[in-house]
Amino acid sequence: MRARAVIGSVVASAAVLVAGWQAGATVDAATVASGHAPGSRVGAEPRGTATASPASPTGVASPGAGVALPSPGSSAPGGGGTTGRPAGGAAAAPAPVAPPAPAGAVDGVYTGDLVDTVYGTVQVRVAISGGRITDVVPLKLTDKGSESARYSREAAPILRSEVLSNQSASFTSMSGATYTSGGYLSSVQSALDQAGF
Amino acid sequence: MRNTFTTMGTVASLEVPREHMALVADVRELFERSESRFSLYRDDSELSLIASGRATLAESSAELRDAYASALEWRSLTGGSFTPHRPDGVIDLNGLVKARAIAESGALLQAGGCLDFTINVGGDILTGGMAPRAVPWRTGITDPAHAGDRNAAPLCSFPMSVHRAIATSGSAERGDHIWLTRSESAPEFVQVSVLADDIETADVLATAIIAAGYDFLSRATANWDIDVLTVDRAGELLVTPGLGGMLRTAA
Amino acid sequence: MTLTDRVPGLALEKRRARFARRSLASDVLITCLWASGAVAVALYLSSGSVGRTSSAAEIITTVGAICGLVGCNYILVMLVLAARIPLLDRTIGHEQAIAVHRTMGKPALYLLLAHAALLLTGYGMSAGVNPIAEIIPMLSIPDMPLAFIALGLMITVVVTSLVAVRRRFSYEAWHLIHLLSYVAVAFAIPHQLSVGGVLADSTWQRYYWIALYVIAFGTIAVFRFVVPVVSSVRHGITVAAISPVAPGVTSMFLRGRGLSALNAVGGQFFVWRFLTRKTWWHSHPITLSALPTDTVARITVRGLGDGSSRVLNVPVGTRVMIEGPYGLFTSATRIAPKVAFVAAGIGVTPIRAMLEQGEFGPGEATVLLRASQPDEAYLWDEIEQLATRRGAACYSLVGPRASGANSWMSVGDAQRGVTIESILPDLANTDLYLCGPGGWLDSISAAARAAGVPRHQIHSERFDW
Numbered sequence: 001m002r003a004r005a006v007i008g009s010v011v012a013s014a015a016v017l018v019a020g021w022q023a024g025a026t027v028d029a030a031t032v033a034s035g036h037a038p039g040s041r042v043g044a045e046p047r048g049t050a051t052a053s054p055a056s057p058t059g060v061a062s063p064g065a066g067v068a069l070p071s072p073g074s075s076a077p078g079g080g081g082t083t084g085r086p087a088g089g090a091a092a093a094p095a096p097v098a099p100p101a102p103a104g105a106v107d108g109v110y111t112g113d114l115v116d117t118v119y120g121t122v123q124v125r126v127a128i129s130g131g132r133i134t135d136v137v138p139l140k141l142t143d144k145g146s147e148s149a150r151y152s153r154e155a156a157p158i159l160r161s162e163v164l165s166n167q168s169a170s171f172t173s174m175s176g177a178t179y180t181s182g183g184y185l186s187s188v189q190s191a192l193d194q195a196g197f
Numbered sequence: 198m199r200n201t202f203t204t205m206g207t208v209a210s211l212e213v214p215r216e217h218m219a220l221v222a223d224v225r226e227l228f229e230r231s232e233s234r235f236s237l238y239r240d241d242s243e244l245s246l247i248a249s250g251r252a253t254l255a256e257s258s259a260e261l262r263d264a265y266a267s268a269l270e271w272r273s274l275t276g277g278s279f280t281p282h283r284p285d286g287v288i289d290l291n292g293l294v295k296a297r298a299i300a301e302s303g304a305l306l307q308a309g310g311c312l313d314f315t316i317n318v319g320g321d322i323l324t325g326g327m328a329p330r331a332v333p334w335r336t337g338i339t340d341p342a343h344a345g346d347r348n349a350a351p352l353c354s355f356p357m358s359v360h361r362a363i364a365t366s367g368s369a370e371r372g373d374h375i376w377l378t379r380s381e382s383a384p385e386f387v388q389v390s391v392l393a394d395d396i397e398t399a400d401v402l403a404t405a406i407i408a409a410g411y412d413f414l415s416r417a418t419a420n421w422d423i424d425v426l427t428v429d430r431a432g433e434l435l436v437t438p439g440l441g442g443m444l445r446t447a448a
Numbered sequence: 449m450t451l452t453d454r455v456p457g458l459a460l461e462k463r464r465a466r467f468a469r470r471s472l473a474s475d476v477l478i479t480c481l482w483a484s485g486a487v488a489v490a491l492y493l494s495s496g497s498v499g500r501t502s503s504a505a506e507i508i509t510t511v512g513a514i515c516g517l518v519g520c521n522y523i524l525v526m527l528v529l530a531a532r533i534p535l536l537d538r539t540i541g542h543e544q545a546i547a548v549h550r551t552m553g554k555p556a557l558y559l560l561l562a563h564a565a566l567l568l569t570g571y572g573m574s575a576g577v578n579p580i581a582e583i584i585p586m587l588s589i590p591d592m593p594l595a596f597i598a599l600g601l602m603i604t605v606v607v608t609s610l611v612a613v614r615r616r617f618s619y620e621a622w623h624l625i626h627l628l629s630y631v632a633v634a635f636a637i638p639h640q641l642s643v644g645g646v647l648a649d650s651t652w653q654r655y656y657w658i659a660l661y662v663i664a665f666g667t668i669a670v671f672r673f674v675v676p677v678v679s680s681v682r683h684g685i686t687v688a689a690i691s692p693v694a695p696g697v698t699s700m701f702l703r704g705r706g707l708s709a710l711n712a713v714g715g716q717f718f719v720w721r722f723l724t725r726k727t728w729w730h731s732h733p734i735t736l737s738a739l740p741t742d743t744v745a746r747i748t749v750r751g752l753g754d755g756s757s758r759v760l761n762v763p764v765g766t767r768v769m770i771e772g773p774y775g776l777f778t779s780a781t782r783i784a785p786k787v788a789f790v791a792a793g794i795g796v797t798p799i800r801a802m803l804e805q806g807e808f809g810p811g812e813a814t815v816l817l818r819a820s821q822p823d824e825a826y827l828w829d830e831i832e833q834l835a836t837r838r839g840a841a842c843y844s845l846v847g848p849r850a851s852g853a854n855s856w857m858s859v860g861d862a863q864r865g866v867t868i869e870s871i872l873p874d875l876a877n878t879d880l881y882l883c884g885p886g887g888w889l890d891s892i893s894a895a896a897r898a899a900g901v902p903r904h905q906i907h908s909e910r911f912d913w
Contacts, residue, residue, distance in 0.1 A: 002471065002475060004475050005474070005475040005478040005479060008475055008476070008478070008479035009478060009479045009481075009482035009483065010482075012479050012480075012482070012483040012486070013482050013483050013485070013486035014486075016483055016486040016487050016489075016490045017486050017489060017490055017493065019490060019494075020486075020487075020489065020490025020491070020492075020493035020494040021490075021493045021494075023490075023493070023494035024493045024494045024495060027494070027495065106574075106575065106576070153418040153419060153423075153437050153438060153439070154415060154418055154419075154437070154438075155414055155415075155418055155425050155426075155427060155435040155436060155437045156435060156436065156437075156438070156441065157433065157434065157435055157436075158434050158435070158436045158441050158444065158445075159434070160352075160432075160434065162444070162445055163352070163353045163434070163444045163445075170335065171335035171336055171337045171351070171354040172212065172315060172334055172335060172336070173210065173212070173315050173317045173322055173334070173336050173337070174317070174320075174336065174337045174338070174339055174351060175317070175320050175321070175322050175336055175337070175338050175339070175363045175364070175365045175390055176320045176338065176339030176341075176344070176365050176367070176388075177320055177339070177341070177344070177365055177366060177367025177388060178207055178319035178320045178321070178366075178367075179207060179208070179319055179320060180206055180207055181203045181206060181207055181208050183207075183345070184207065184208035184319075185347075186345045186346070186347050187339075187345075187347055188337070188339060188346075188347050188348075188349060188351065189208075189210060189317060189320075190208075190347055191347045191348065192210075193199055193201050193210050
């Protein structure tokens with residue numbers, strides 16, 4: 001091979017590898033910065049596909065790639081929800097996998113990686129016992145720091161005095177905890193209804 | 198014109214313009230059909246038959262399966278905070294069915310040409326368009342401290358100009374569709390009101406926030422286009438910026 | 449006469465520029481080839497999980513996954529190399545492309561075997577079982593059984609291509625097994641896209657990977673199927689006449705339409721497929737022995753193996769499918785002011801075509817013809833006529849082979865003290881075009897190198913029959 005080809009190949013390959021490493025480091029840093037421990041990769045199998053089945057806990061995708069939230073599109077026909085990006089490996093939602101953890105999974109509790117889905121960043125903890133998945137728990141997501149770039153719709157405190165002082169206009173209906181038909185009679189809504197006739 | 202009728206164990210209040218009063222009969226029939234299919238208080242409803250084992254899910258009607266599928270989807274979306282599964286294993290769709298019936302009624306009214314309406318079924322409200330006076334429908338939220346007093350002032354009131362639907366869940370009411378998840382400790386919120394563009398979303402999320410508490414509140418506001426007002430056990434309020442802005446200015 | 453003919457230096461300038469462009473292109477291709485492997489590794493690195501790798505099991509699975517990515521990347525490269533893409537042919541030549549393809553076979557397979565072995569080991573370690581026991585649970589994951597089958601097929605393909613094994617098969621049987629490599633690649637795709645986190649949904653890594661497949665299969669579909677079919681329909685080639693040239697050597701004339709649109713240049717070959725019931729599934733690379741006119745082309749074949757005899761027995765009027773033209777054994781690769789054409793035996797065919805092309809001035813070209821016996825002087829009469837017309841010197845070397853380093857010439861020549869320098873005085877400034885059997889080729893190339901001819905001035909085409 002000519003010298004120029006050798007040098008070109010070495011330089012190009014090195015550049016690509018460095019870029020790839022950097023990209024990976026950035027992904028890792030983002031994971032750590034958002035306050036969540038990176039997922040543990042110990043334990044179960046290569047990531048198979050997982051599907052929500054109504055009555056049982058969802059199958060798990062394995063180490064490193066995090067766990068798929070039961071992907072909405074897989075158990076419901078149509079209906080609004082688009083499939084977020086499930087954890088790597090659980091991509092082919094329609095392929096069913098039995099809820100029992102892949103054989104050889106060691107009992108324990110595993111925390112998946114942070115996974116970005118349409119619905120936000122998700123992290124799930126999975127408990128495996130006796131070779132079966134016994135619990136799938138979504139973890140806290142109050143990552144105020146990383147969400148700061150988005151318009152914050154966080155609920156914040158408000159004083160009653162700030163509210164009541166401005167309520168002069170009249171209103172036509174009242175929303176409250178569901179009243180029974182008996183309870184209706186003592187609800188404000190019934191007063192409104194009478195006034196409205 | 199206002200019309201009230203009893204359905205689903207509570208009372209529905211309907212406000213429609215005089216010329217569309219004929220549509221009220223259709224709305225009542227819609228609720229009756231829904232109740233006969235889904236009510237767990239009627240032994241012969243389809244859902245009761247399934248609960249008692251006399252019928253199977255596989256043989257059920259498309260509407261039931263559709264409702265169930267929708268409930269499961271919400272279960273996924275809320276990470277289990279909203280679930281149609283009672284601890285005793287019975288499938289209870291009550292929480293979702295009421296909202297879906299309200300939504301269908303709204304569609305029915307709009308299809309019939311009625312664009313100004315308010316439907317309030319047991320505290321879940323859906324509005325359509327502007328009031329006859331070209332002013333948005335204005336709604337109040339009950340003050341849980343004064344529940345049961347029909348002359349009590351509301352906690353607040355505001356125009357339904359940004360969101361069309363509002364649903365309020367209270368922990369004082371242990372409706373069949375609220376099952377506290379994870380721990381059975383006292384709920385953080387005693388009342389949660391959610392404003393959204395459709396009543397189903399508002400109802401489900403209100404239920405889920407009451408059940409799961411502050412954790413889910415954060416997630417709900419981040420991932421859905423809603424406004425929320427919550428009341429905790431101490432009577433303190435939390436409100437999202439959009440609604441908060443409306444409440445602080447004279448509106 | 450064109451400008452380049454009138455100004456001698458200009459032709460040389462152009463040739464040097466062309467050579468420089470082609471070697472740059474060739475280097476770029478080589479760089480891309482190696483870089484593609486680096487990209488495959490980078491796919492894994494950039495998914496962010498490598499930074500968290502710590503235990504032995506994790507390291508093993510990481511390496512195993514990377515082996516799979518790199519191995520598959522190079523398998524796709526191999527497919528593209530064999531796809532007969534005109535760009536590759538113009539840059540490095542079809543023969544060179546196939547040579548690289550062959551060299552890559554075993555390393556690529558080793559990478560895939562390492563992929564399987566390391567992943568079985570790594571996952572087995574985390575689950576506490578040995579690698580063999582790990583196979584069963586692995587098979588229960590969707591798409592994995594297909595992946596195992598794919599690996600098995602690929603092993604079969606590579607093993608049957610080892611020289612020692614290939615000899616036991618007929619060419620057709622070997623080729624059929626070799627085509628299984630497409631099946632192997634296809635079977636492996638599902639597990640790449642569903643198992644493992646690097647190529648997950650909506651990641652750029654997945655899009656890149658799918659793009660690789662699209663490019664690889666796309667080029668194969670276009671250049672090995674679509675283009676030949678379109679070309680054959682467009683030119684409508686049939687066998688027009690078959691005429692013997694010498695014992696065992698026959699010329700075949702083919703009739704067609706618009707053949708000049710093919711832009712075939714002297715020295716190039718086509719891959720021919722004769723559409724009779726017995727022969728449609730063989731293809732033969734055969735060089736044109738004359739420049740085609742718009743309606744007639746000629747090939748000259750020496751009937752040796754089964755394949756060539758079958759070719760010569762097809763009836764007149766048989767429809768023919770072609771692929772091509774291919775080949776860098778043409779004046780396009782010239783860089784020196786002078787040129788020498790050396791042919792042995794049936795190797796005269798490209799030489800004869802290049803002479804007819806005549807891209808040289810009077811006195812610039814020398815022709816050397818080698819035959820062991822006088823009746824092996826195929827087409828020499830035509831060559832001599834062309835040489836005279838073009839002002840090229842023409843010599844012959846007839847007689848039994850000399851021994852040792854002189855085996856490329858005859859005994860008589862060796863005794864007379866003929867050397868390559870004596871025939872071609874200005875060797876350093878001469879492009880050598882050599883065509884003939886392998887052994888002879890090696891001998892004369894060695895002599896030329898020994899006489900100081902730069903490597904890139906020696907162009908050879910191996911004609912073993």
